Amino acid sequence: MTVWRTFKWIRVATLLVVAISMGSVCAVGQGAKKSTVDQDGQQVAQRSTSAHEWQKEFDQVCSTTQEAMSFSENELAKFVQRCDALLPQIEKLDETRKKVYLGRLRMCRGLYAYVLESKRNEKK
Numbered sequence: 001m002t003v004w005r006t007f008k009w010i011r012v013a014t015l016l017v018v019a020i021s022m023g024s025v026c027a028v029g030q031g032a033k034k035s036t037v038d039q040d041g042q043q044v045a046q047r048s049t050s051a052h053e054w055q056k057e058f059d060q061v062c063s064t065t066q067e068a069m070s071f072s073e074n075e076l077a078k079f080v081q082r083c084d085a086l087l088p089q090i091e092k093l094d095e096t097r098k099k100v101y102l103g104r105l106r107m108c109r110g111l112y113a114y115v116l117e118s119k120r121n122e123k124k
Contacts, residue, residue, distance in 0.1 A: 054089040058090070069115060076112050076113075
């Protein structure tokens with residue numbers, strides 16, 4: 001039983017390291033803005049509200065993976081649901097951004113689901 005627990009913690013730590021390292025990759029695309037020219041000829045930065053909202057939610061969900069072990073089962077279940085809710089919005093992105101964000105979302109969701117399952121199994 002001790003070997004299994006050690007393996008489990010190593011796996012959780014590995015997932016955390018991967019999720020953290022992917023965070024720096026995903027941060028690269030955050031500054032990109034579309035710009036248009038207004039009536040006076042000046043450039044105006046535009047970003048759709050819905051696109052900004054999913055990005056904000058994504059950042060909130062995936063930024064807390066480091067504390068996953070300290071969350072309750074209820075909180076972990078909510079994080080899994082939030083990840084599932086982000087999936088359709090991310091699938092609408094262009095291929096490059098979609099690939100990066102879907103990969104990170106899968107890792108975040110996988111980590112939350114794994115920790116949730118581990119906590120449920122500990123109760124048994």
